[in-house]
Amino acid sequence: MVSTAPRIGRAVGVQVLLWAYAGVAFGPLLLVLLGSLRGNREIMREPLGLPTSPTFENFGRAWANASLSTYLLNSVVITVAAVTLCTVISLMAAYPLARWRFTGRALLAAYFLSGLMLPIKLGVLPIFYMFQSMGLVDSRIGLTLLYAAGGIPFSVFILMAFLRGLPTDIEEAARIDGVGELRLFRSIVTPLSRPAIATVAVFQLAPTWNDFFFPLILLRSSEKYTIPVGLSRFFGEFSTDRGALYAGLVLAVLPLVVVFVMASRQVVAGLTAGIGR
Amino acid sequence: MAFRSGRRLGWVAFFCGPAAVLYTVFVVVPLATALWYSFYGWQGTTRGAPAGMANYAAVLGDYPYQEQVLKAFWHNVVFFAGTMLVQNTVGLGLAVLLHRNPRGKRMFQTLYSLPYLISPLVVGYLWSMMLSPAFGPVNAGLQAVGLDGLTRPWLGDPAIALPVVVLVNAWQWIGCPMLIFGAALAAVPAEMEEAAVIDGASAWKAFWQVRFPLIMPAVGAVTLLTFVGCFNVFDLVFALGGSSGGPGQSMDVLGLLFYRIAFQGGVNAIGLSSALAMVMFVVVFGVALVVDRSLRRREVPW
Numbered sequence: 001m002v003s004t005a006p007r008i009g010r011a012v013g014v015q016v017l018l019w020a021y022a023g024v025a026f027g028p029l030l031l032v033l034l035g036s037l038r039g040n041r042e043i044m045r046e047p048l049g050l051p052t053s054p055t056f057e058n059f060g061r062a063w064a065n066a067s068l069s070t071y072l073l074n075s076v077v078i079t080v081a082a083v084t085l086c087t088v089i090s091l092m093a094a095y096p097l098a099r100w101r102f103t104g105r106a107l108l109a110a111y112f113l114s115g116l117m118l119p120i121k122l123g124v125l126p127i128f129y130m131f132q133s134m135g136l137v138d139s140r141i142g143l144t145l146l147y148a149a150g151g152i153p154f155s156v157f158i159l160m161a162f163l164r165g166l167p168t169d170i171e172e173a174a175r176i177d178g179v180g181e182l183r184l185f186r187s188i189v190t191p192l193s194r195p196a197i198a199t200v201a202v203f204q205l206a207p208t209w210n211d212f213f214f215p216l217i218l219l220r221s222s223e224k225y226t227i228p229v230g231l232s233r234f235f236g237e238f239s240t241d242r243g244a245l246y247a248g249l250v251l252a253v254l255p256l257v258v259v260f261v262m263a264s265r266q267v268v269a270g271l272t273a274g275i276g277r
Numbered sequence: 278m279a280f281r282s283g284r285r286l287g288w289v290a291f292f293c294g295p296a297a298v299l300y301t302v303f304v305v306v307p308l309a310t311a312l313w314y315s316f317y318g319w320q321g322t323t324r325g326a327p328a329g330m331a332n333y334a335a336v337l338g339d340y341p342y343q344e345q346v347l348k349a350f351w352h353n354v355v356f357f358a359g360t361m362l363v364q365n366t367v368g369l370g371l372a373v374l375l376h377r378n379p380r381g382k383r384m385f386q387t388l389y390s391l392p393y394l395i396s397p398l399v400v401g402y403l404w405s406m407m408l409s410p411a412f413g414p415v416n417a418g419l420q421a422v423g424l425d426g427l428t429r430p431w432l433g434d435p436a437i438a439l440p441v442v443v444l445v446n447a448w449q450w451i452g453c454p455m456l457i458f459g460a461a462l463a464a465v466p467a468e469m470e471e472a473a474v475i476d477g478a479s480a481w482k483a484f485w486q487v488r489f490p491l492i493m494p495a496v497g498a499v500t501l502l503t504f505v506g507c508f509n510v511f512d513l514v515f516a517l518g519g520s521s522g523g524p525g526q527s528m529d530v531l532g533l534l535f536y537r538i539a540f541q542g543g544v545n546a547i548g549l550s551s552a553l554a555m556v557m558f559v560v561v562f563g564v565a566l567v568v569d570r571s572l573r574r575r576e577v578p579w
Binding site for chain 1: 285286288289292293295296297299300302303304305306307308310311314322367371374375377378380381385388389391392394395396397398399402403404405406407409411412413414416417418421448451509511512515516535539540547550551554555557558561562
């Protein structure tokens with residue numbers, strides 16, 4: 001057996017290592033937050049330091065002059081619309097695929113799920129020309145439809161797995177009572193699937209919110225930009241205003257962090273509901 | 278099922294229709310069209326004569342594409358190798374430390390995983406601020422502790438730009454291998470390693486010879502995820518080096534090259550970039566399959 005002194009020494013060493021990496025992981029985020037509260041002259045003079053007289057002016061400049069407020073609004077509208085649309089139509093598709101028996105069911109399910117492996121980005125040129133012919137270039141609606149479509153394979157996959165595990169008794173009873181298909185779906189299947197819906201919505205949120213590639217190519221006018229393209233333009237134009245850049249980074253990250261903190265319990269619940277059967 | 282099949286097909290169409298239409302129009306058709314595009318010569322947006330494999334031959338064999346494709350491909354390979362070496366070994370190390378010292382495990386896991394909530398683009402801009410030569414905290418920190426000799430334009434020096442991108446990428450994604458390895462380690466019964474130690478093996482040897490082979494499935498999963506991620510990288514490199522791939526194109530990757538050929542390319546941009554897209558798809562998909570197979574064969578039953 002090992003004697004106690006080296007063992008304590010080792011435990012302390014491990015704690016030091018763990019905290020050191022915590023510093024590496026969290027330090028840059030802290031520096032951005034601190035930088036967003038410091039004036040430009042202070043940052044130039046001393047790039048690494050605490051805010052001596054904290055100010056929110058950086059946020060004002062980033063919000064208004066650099067129109068980050070517009071970009072944020074666009075991102076919110078597009079993300080919410082795309083995730084809602086995707087979740088609704090995926091739930092509709094997953095319901096018969098998981099619970100009914102009809103010819104071609106397996107084939108249709110495989111058709112949807114094959115999209116899990118297809119990198120949609122490689123189709124960007126055809127998408128661009130198709131959008132051009134449909135008048136969807138430089139349109140928030142086009143981007144919304146594209147994101148909703150791209151999210152379908154993953155959403156159908158998760159929702160099908162969940163719906164397969166639900167007991168069929170309530171559905172059968174309702175059908176015998178003469179409840180119509182539409183009402184059955186709306187008032188029974190949808191409420192029962194709530195945990196899986198939450199999981200799907202939250203997991204679609206981050207990639208949709210963060211996507212840079214498609215708005216870079218499909219959007220033209222800056223008043224339609226989402227946060228990622230807006231940020232890339234902002235970093236080009238405001239490259240000398242470091243305080244505003246720090247504030248812009250904080251504004252770009254904050255909404256997603258807030259959503260995840262609020263939704264974390266539902267995410268975990270949804271995940272365990274999907275796995276636990 | 279309790280209702281008649283004629284009516285049922287109508288309902289199937291009603292429920293599956295919207296998703297099927299949207300998915301077909303915006304995902305399946307564009308990808309199929311990209312494949313079709315790649316077999317034609319193009320004059321701007323006008324389709325020319327069928328070109329067979331000429332676009333593929335041009336992208337892979339003609340100047341200047343061949344040189345650029347090989348260079349970008351090589352950078353993707355280095356990026357993948359570097360990420361395996363840095364991100365996944367450090368991730369494994371952290372997972373082992375947390376496994377042996379569960380105090381504060383949840384908190385450390387959360388702290389380490391925080392960066393992957395942020396989009397790669399924002400991570401790129403964040404680090405371009407940190408690493409800025411004159412006003413970045415990294416160089417300022419090095420000066421503050423007397424290491425002036427180590428300060429440099431981290432992203433402006435072609436010799437170190439790509440390794441810096443590897444480190445930034447590892448910083449973002451380290452939580453992923455840590456969590457996957459952590460779960461795998463927890464599933465291995467401790468007795469097996471203890472038995473080896475009692476038999477006289479050192480703890481180091483016991484880990485590598487007993488426990489590590491048992492977490493091979495996790496190693497396989499992490500390798501695959503890393504591979505696919507590293508060959509699809511775009512946002513991060515765009516933010517750190519712009520669309521031209523950084524100083525002297527030292528961090529140019531296939532994703533950026535595809536973007537440049539497709540949108541800043543010459544007369545036959547559509548044909549060439551579509552061919553490149555298909556090559557990338559085949560390489561990533563093919564290698565992923567092979568890696569998956571070979572790792573699966575090395576798994577140890579227990």
